[in-house]
Amino acid sequence: MKIIFESGIEVECQLYLDKCPRTIKALLSSLPIKSTVNLWGDEIYFHVPFSVGEENSKDVVEVGDVAYWPEGPSLCIFFGPTPISPSSDVIKPYSPVNVIGKILGDVRILKRVKDGEEVKIVE
Secondary structure (H helix, E strand, O other), X not given: XXXXXXXXXXXXXXXXXXXXHHHHHHHHHHOOEEEEOEEOOOEEEEEOOOOOOOOOOEOOEXXXXXXXXXXXXXXXXXXXXXXXXXXXXOEOOOOOEEEEEEEEOXXXXXXXXOOOOEEEEEO
């Protein structure tokens, strides 16, 4: 899966088909998706046009994780701590998320993504 930002930044995501199959099926059947970036600390999140419940959800994630946030419903990309992370070493989402994959390559490029820019997800 590829995530393309209006600013020209593109990242690829390796999907974990075995960890959250219902979530990934809903995501893939909704592609392509266009949305608008929101920033929350070192997290990018954006609305998606599907809804599923928690599936092997986590309340702490790792750098580079791509997750579905059921409360949004949104897709989240974590590249550092959020405002509620207890330290710079712990990445804490607002509430539990379904981790569906990982960004391939250096996630530091995501620090250049701006709030409000358009984002596209394609296969």
